[in-house]
Amino acid sequence: MSFLIYGLKRLVATAPILLLVLVINFVLLRLAPGSPLDREAELPHALKVKLEAQYGLDQPLPVQFWIFLKNAAQGEFGQSYTYKNRSVREIIAEAFPVSARIGLLAMGLAVVLGCLVGALCARRPGGPLDQFLRVAMLTGKSVPPMVLAPLFVAIFAITLDLLPVAGWHGGATKALIGPICCLALYDVAAIGRLMRGSFLEVQGQKYITALRAKGVGEKRLQVRHILREASLPLVSYLGPALSSILIGTVIVEQVFNIPGLGRYLVNAAVNRDYTLTMGITTLAAVLLLVLNVFSDLVLAWIDPRIRLT
Amino acid sequence: MPISSRDLWFSLRLLSLVMLILPPPLRAQHASPKALHQAALSVFRLGNTREIDSIDPPFVDGGDANLVSRTLNEGLLVLDPATLRPQPGLAESWTVSSDGRRYAFTLRENLRWSDGSPLTIQDFIDAFKRNMHPETGAYYAAYMDVIEGAEAFRASGTAADWSKVAIRQLSLRELEIRLKEPAPYFLELLAQAIFLPQTVRTQKKAPGQGLPLSSGPFRLRSWALKDKMILEKNPYYHSATSVYLDEVQVFPIEDPKTAWNMYRAGELDWIRSLPASLIPKLRKMPDFHSSPILNTIYLRVNTKDLHLKDPRVRRAISMAIDRELLAEKVLREGQKAAYTFVAPGIEGYSAEPIISLDIPAARRLLDEAGYADRKKLPELAMIYPSNPMSERIGLALSAMLVRNLGVRMAPRNLERGVFYDRLNDLRYQIARSDWTLEYSDPRSSLEKFTSANVMNNLTGFADPTYDQLIATSSVEWDQEKRWKGFRRAEEILVGEQAALIPLFTNVSINLWKPYVKGMYDNPRLYYSIRHVRLERSTQASGAEKHRRSVQQEAKL
Numbered sequence: 001m002s003f004l005i006y007g008l009k010r011l012v013a014t015a016p017i018l019l020l021v022l023v024i025n026f027v028l029l030r031l032a033p034g035s036p037l038d039r040e041a042e043l044p045h046a047l048k049v050k051l052e053a054q055y056g057l058d059q060p061l062p063v064q065f066w067i068f069l070k071n072a073a074q075g076e077f078g079q080s081y082t083y084k085n086r087s088v089r090e091i092i093a094e095a096f097p098v099s100a101r102i103g104l105l106a107m108g109l110a111v112v113l114g115c116l117v118g119a120l121c122a123r124r125p126g127g128p129l130d131q132f133l134r135v136a137m138l139t140g141k142s143v144p145p146m147v148l149a150p151l152f153v154a155i156f157a158i159t160l161d162l163l164p165v166a167g168w169h170g171g172a173t174k175a176l177i178g179p180i181c182c183l184a185l186y187d188v189a190a191i192g193r194l195m196r197g198s199f200l201e202v203q204g205q206k207y208i209t210a211l212r213a214k215g216v217g218e219k220r221l222q223v224r225h226i227l228r229e230a231s232l233p234l235v236s237y238l239g240p241a242l243s244s245i246l247i248g249t250v251i252v253e254q255v256f257n258i259p260g261l262g263r264y265l266v267n268a269a270v271n272r273d274y275t276l277t278m279g280i281t282t283l284a285a286v287l288l289l290v291l292n293v294f295s296d297l298v299l300a301w302i303d304p305r306i307r308l309t
Numbered sequence: 310m311p312i313s314s315r316d317l318w319f320s321l322r323l324l325s326l327v328m329l330i331l332p333p334p335l336r337a338q339h340a341s342p343k344a345l346h347q348a349a350l351s352v353f354r355l356g357n358t359r360e361i362d363s364i365d366p367p368f369v370d371g372g373d374a375n376l377v378s379r380t381l382n383e384g385l386l387v388l389d390p391a392t393l394r395p396q397p398g399l400a401e402s403w404t405v406s407s408d409g410r411r412y413a414f415t416l417r418e419n420l421r422w423s424d425g426s427p428l429t430i431q432d433f434i435d436a437f438k439r440n441m442h443p444e445t446g447a448y449y450a451a452y453m454d455v456i457e458g459a460e461a462f463r464a465s466g467t468a469a470d471w472s473k474v475a476i477r478q479l480s481l482r483e484l485e486i487r488l489k490e491p492a493p494y495f496l497e498l499l500a501q502a503i504f505l506p507q508t509v510r511t512q513k514k515a516p517g518q519g520l521p522l523s524s525g526p527f528r529l530r531s532w533a534l535k536d537k538m539i540l541e542k543n544p545y546y547h548s549a550t551s552v553y554l555d556e557v558q559v560f561p562i563e564d565p566k567t568a569w570n571m572y573r574a575g576e577l578d579w580i581r582s583l584p585a586s587l588i589p590k591l592r593k594m595p596d597f598h599s600s601p602i603l604n605t606i607y608l609r610v611n612t613k614d615l616h617l618k619d620p621r622v623r624r625a626i627s628m629a630i631d632r633e634l635l636a637e638k639v640l641r642e643g644q645k646a647a648y649t650f651v652a653p654g655i656e657g658y659s660a661e662p663i664i665s666l667d668i669p670a671a672r673r674l675l676d677e678a679g680y681a682d683r684k685k686l687p688e689l690a691m692i693y694p695s696n697p698m699s700e701r702i703g704l705a706l707s708a709m710l711v712r713n714l715g716v717r718m719a720p721r722n723l724e725r726g727v728f729y730d731r732l733n734d735l736r737y738q739i740a741r742s743d744w745t746l747e748y749s750d751p752r753s754s755l756e757k758f759t760s761a762n763v764m765n766n767l768t769g770f771a772d773p774t775y776d777q778l779i780a781t782s783s784v785e786w787d788q789e790k791r792w793k794g795f796r797r798a799e800e801i802l803v804g805e806q807a808a809l810i811p812l813f814t815n816v817s818i819n820l821w822k823p824y825v826k827g828m829y830d831n832p833r834l835y836y837s838i839r840h841v842r843l844e845r846s847t848q849a850s851g852a853e854k855h856r857r858s859v860q861q862e863a864k865l
Contacts, residue, residue, distance in 0.1 A: 034726025038733065044764065046464075047446045083534065084363035094534060153570055165570040167560065168536045254564045257571075259535035263563070272726045 007297050014289040021285040022072075022278075026065050029274055036081035036272045055081070055274075068278060077279035082271050088279035091264060096283065098168065099248030099260035106180045107245055110187030111234070115227070117188065118195025125200055133192070140189035149182045149255035166257035179256045183249065187241060194237060198230040205229075228302055235302065239295030243288040247280070350555040351843050353825075356568040356580040360535050360561035364521065367440045367447030369502035372581075372834055377559060378502045380540055380838045383525035385414050385433070385484075386499045390829040390837040393749070395496040399428070399506065399524065399547070400484075409491030409786045410457075416482040421545035423528035428506060430478045436507035437476055442466050449503045452747075457489040490784035493791070494748040500835075501747070526552045526839040535561055553827070553842035572820055578843070579821040579828070585697060588642050588818065598819040599643050600830040603652040603746035605754070606644075606702070608691070608810040613769035614738050616686055621678040623807035626739075627664050628671035629713040630706060636813045639705040640698070643818075647811040650744075650803050651751045651795075654832050658751055658792045663804040664811075668713045675714060688717040693741035694728040702741060702812065732767050743815070746833075751795040752783055758802055758809070770808035775801045 037051055052058045055078070056067055071077065077088035117137065121130045156178065157165040169175040202208065203226060211221055248262030261280055268276035300306045357373040369378045379387075385400040400414040420428040440447040441459055443466045454460045457475035464470075475487035488495060498504065506524055520529045526549070527540035538559040542552055562568040565582040572580045583591060591597050610623050617623055632646030645653075648662030680686045691706065693699035703720025710716045718739070723731065731737045747753045756762060759779050760771035775798050782794030802808055821828055824845035828836065 032726070034724070034728075034730040038726055038729040044443075046443060050444065051446060082362055083360075084365060084368050086534070091534065150566065153567075158570060158574055161574070165574045165576055166562070166567045167571070167576065168533075255567055257560065257562050257564070257567050259533060263535060270725060 003297060003301070006300075007293060010293040010296065011290070014293065018285055018289055022069070022282060023065070025278060025281045025285075026068065027061075029269075029272070029277055030061060032272065034272050036274055038272070055079075072278075072282055077282070078275040080268075080276045081273040082268065082276065088275050091276065092261070092279055092283060095248075095259055095261045095264055096246075098171070098258060099253075099262060100246045101171065102176060102179050102183065102252075102258065102260065103242070103245035103248065105176065106183035107187060107238070107242055109180060110184040110191055111238070113184070113188045114191025115195050115231075115234070117192035118199055118230075119222075119227075121192070121196040122199030122203065125196075130196075134196075137189040137192045140185045141193070143185070145182050145186070145249060145251045146255075148185060149178070149252050152178050152182055153255065166255070168258050175256075175258075179252050179258055182252050182255075183245060187245070190241075191234060191237065194233055195230060198233050199226065202226050202230045232299060232303060235295050235298050239292045240288060243284065243291045246287055247284045351553060352556045352558060353554045353579070353838065353841055353843065354558045354560065354577045355838070356560050356562045356571060356577045356582075358561075358565075358568075358582045359563055361538075364529075366436065366502045366505040366507055367445050367450070370448050373561070375502060376836055376838075377538065377540075378505070379525070379835075380527050380557060381523040381525050381529060382502070382505045383546075384499055384501075384505045385416075386496055387837070388497065388500045388833070388835050390831060390835055390840060393497075393831055393833055393835060395500065398500070403496075405496075409493065410488045412486045412488070412495065413479065414484045414486075416484070417547050418482070420524075420547060422508065422522040422524060423543045423545055424522055425545050426522075428524055430482070430484050432506040432508050433484060434476055434478065436505060437474075438471060439507060440503050441474070447503060449501065452498055452501060452503055455488050455490065455492045455495060455498070457487045460489075491786040492750075492783075493786070493788065494750040494752070497748040527554075527557055530556075552839055554838065557838055569820075578825055579819065581819055583818050583820065585642065591820070592643075594820070595823055596820045598821065598828075598830045599816050601643075601645055601652075601654070601832055602815050602817050602834055603654055603832045604743055604815040605647050605650055605652045605745075606741070606743045606812045606815060607647070607650060608706075608812065609732070609737075609740045609742045609768050610808055610810065611735055611738050611740075611769055612806075612808050613735055616689070617738060619678045620806050621674045622680065622686075623810070624664070624804075625671040625674040625678070625714060626710065626716065627803075627807045627810040628667045628674070629716075630709055630810065630812070631666050631713070632811075632813060633666075634709070635702065635705050639701055640813070643816040644813040645816075647814045650799055650809060650811050651754045652746055652814045652832075655746070655749050655751060657788060659796050663800055664807070671714055675716070683715040686716055688719055689738050690719050690721050691739040691741065692721045692723050692728060692731060692737050694725045695722050699741050735767065735769055739810075742809075751792070751799065752779070755779055755795055755798055755802065756783070768808045770802070770806060772801060772806060775806075 035057070036055075037048055037057075049058070056064055059067070068077075075089060077092075080086050080088055080091060083091065117133055121133050124130060153165055156163045163174050163177055167175060208221070208225065211225060216225075247265070248258075248260035250262040250266045252258070253260045253262045261283075264276060265280045267273075268280065355376075357376070359371075359373055361374040361377055362368065362370060364374065364378055364381060366378065366382070369375055383398045385398055385403075386395045387398040388394065389396045397417075399416055399420055401417045403412060403414045405412055416430060422428050437453065437456075439445050440450055441453050441463050443463060450463055454463065458470065458473040462470040462474050475485075477485045479485050492498075508522065520532070523529060523543060526543055526546045528543040530539040530541045532538045538561075540557040540559065542555050543549065546552065560571070560577065562571070562580075562582075565584045568577070568580040569583055569587060571577045592599070610617050610626075612618055612620075612623070632648070636644040636646045648665055649660060650663075651658065653660035675681075675683075675686075691703055693703055700720065700722060703722075707718045707720055710718045728740070732740055732742075744754055744757070756779055757765040758768065758770055759766070759776045760773075761776070778794050778798035778801075782791050782798065785791040785794060803811060817830060817834055819830065822845075824843055826842050826844050827840040829840075
């Protein structure tokens with residue numbers, strides 16, 4: 001029960017932050033030069049006035065923001081300026097599950113592999129395996145997706161012909177492998193490095209020595225005590241990392257031609273599609289805040305010494 | 310070590326979470342009857358360059374959208390993809406009066422929408438009314454101004470004005486359209502999306518209202534934004550038996566490298582863009598198709614700018630540009646140097662150069678304009694919307710101007726929205742622009758720069774002689790006189806006044822597989838998927854397999 005109350009309290013406390021983020025997004029978008037109605041041939045004045053009225057762009061900015069807030073509270077962001085006859089809600093409902101599925105699978109893979117690599121490194125710090133994995137992790141963290149993704153396509157899709165080059169294919173496993181691997185690599189390396197340090201720190205704790213002395217089995221010691229304690233920094237890392245990966249990344253989505261939210265966000269911002277940009281950024285902000293609160297709750301659940309106040 | 314119930318519970322929860330997000334297992338490798346059926350079908354896979362904003366006729370914009378719109382819908386007329394001459398579409402025949410102002414169309418018998426419901430003349434009239442109505446905000450509604458009474462109705466939208474628009478139903482299958490002035494290109498215009506028939510059911514208003522109907526060779530089966538659009542053969546199309554393909558899949562691919570990778574892996578049959586760096590290499594492939602198109606890349610010059618208001622300065626800049634060097638050495642994609650604004654290719658219209666490279670004369674002009682001391686002319690700025698080709702153009706031009714004229718010009722890359730904003734407010738000096746002829750008549754290009762056309766002009770250029778020439782030539786029915794008038798106007802615009810500086814005409818870049826037959830490359834990018842057929846051996850074997858499996862199933 002205390003978890004629930006604490007969680008609710010924290011969520012309520014994030015409301016002002018969310019509001020601030022939305023205000024900043026809204027103002028920045030309106031300050032950017034150009035408007036969603038700009039085309040090479042300027043629209044006739046009467047039509048522009050009519051369209052501005054239709055989208056509420058003729059209202060003062062605070063009024064526009066208030067209308068946006070009222071609608072956003074009900075999950076409505078209006079019609080997209082770019083994609084005629086499609087509502088922002090409809091677009092998000094189509095694209096978010098795509099990004100989220102790839103993001104979750106990539107993060108799941110990264111957590112499993114990252115923990116494994118971290119644990120392997122921590123077994124014999126400074127040993128040959130540790131040295132090798134550390135170099136590999138540094139490389140993995142330094143290769144950006146814009147290099148990795150085309151390389152992946154060239155090797156696995158074109159040379160070896162094992163996977164499709166691109167496309168969503170209704171979410172078939174084969175179509176997911178490439179984007180997941182390319183997205184996961186960075187986080188595998190990041191989590192591996194994080195876990196290595198964390199394992200090393202926990203292994204050196206006196207209570208671990210005490211538990212060993214008491215005759216606790218090595219397997220139980222590793223899983224119940226060391227992994228549990230060592231995963232605390234991982235949980236803090238996962239909150240923000242998950243929220244950004246769930247929204248999708250434009251490069252991987254473009255190379256693999258995946259209909260995820262990342263591509264929409266970039267196109268919408270460039271085209272000054274106010275409604276679509278606000279819709280996606282609002283979702284991103286909410287996800288970030290909720291996942292942060294959630295990761296705090298998980299921290300407290302793992303380590304009872306963390307007080308919920 | 311005994312496993313505690315807590316561990317078990319945790320593992321179960323973890324497992325269920327993983328199961329939830331994991332995709333369905335890989336299908337068994339044997340081909341299902343459905344897959345065999347698919348193989349027997351003639352499926353054409355096309356890589357478009359971007360996602361389409363809309364297929365609703367008044368909002369169809371750009372090459373990708375027009376291609377899909379044309380595949381789904383048909384108007385009174387279509388253009389022959391090989392010759393670009395008007396051919397019967399939903400109208401089987403038409404007559405034109407001797408003064409070129411009255412057009413009468415006879416529709417084919419028994420026309421149907423893609424759900425089988427009758428397609429009538431009223432659907433055309435309703436569509437024209439909707440597209441002209443100011444509330445609709447159709448992108449290319451100005452094309453309809455050539456129809457008598459259309460301009461007034463476009464401004465007011467009142468019923469009284471609609472009654473004066475000269476579009477009449479003569480009989481069950483006959484439609485009459487009267488023009489306010491003779492327009493030799495009117496038949497070509499009718500092939501544009503803005504003249505397509507519509508019903509309320511062709512407009513998707515809200516989610517869940519079903520897919521829009523179509524009037525052409527294919528109909529929409531599904532459309533997942535940024536993923537794939539599937540068009541299937543329309544059984545109610547008047548010439549359905551002459552459509553070879555069963556299905557067209559359209560993939561919006563923004564990254565040309567991805568398109569190329571998908572193409573070479575055999576996942577696409579036709580792609581419409583390529584990474585610029587690969588073009589010289591791929592040119593030798595039999596799949597490579599490129600031809601000059603009626604698209605001119607040019608520089609708009611702000612004639613109100615303090616330093617550029619003198620036509621001599623603008624002419625000097627135009628004459629100092631080595632267009633051959635730009636096209637052949639810098640761009641190297643097959644572009645042709647342009648010395649006129651109207652792209653060459655209009656039958657009978659002169660393509661003789663209006664302006665050409667003449668460095669000594671350019672220097673003299675600049676001296677005469679009071680810039681003998683070049684330091685008096687501050688660095689000019691050339692703006693362009695972000696894209697790699699424009700960047701190369703900008704850098705090459707600034708090098709040419711410094712070398713040939715001693716004038717400094719800095720290319721500035723702007724985001725699309727910012728670029729148009731600057732253009733519309735005349736807050737620029739020189740801007741990279743492009744224009745595609747929409748019908749085979751110089752009017753399509755030259756009308757943009759009359760002083761009354763504030764929405765398109767965007768250079769501040771205003772010349773009464775030019776306006777007069779455009780006005781008189783536009784209503785001239787005699788082609789020789791018409792072309793002469795337009796040519797004189799173009800000489801003022803590009804030569805004497807140099808309000809714009811043509812650079813080069815573009816080329817189309819396509820790759821289609823050798824087994825794709827019936828595709829025609831043409832200068833208007835008017836591709837017709839209706840005529841495409843696939844002649845590959847695997848297609849036949851797929852069909853054969855399907856037939857065998859169907860026979861086996863029948864035996865069982």
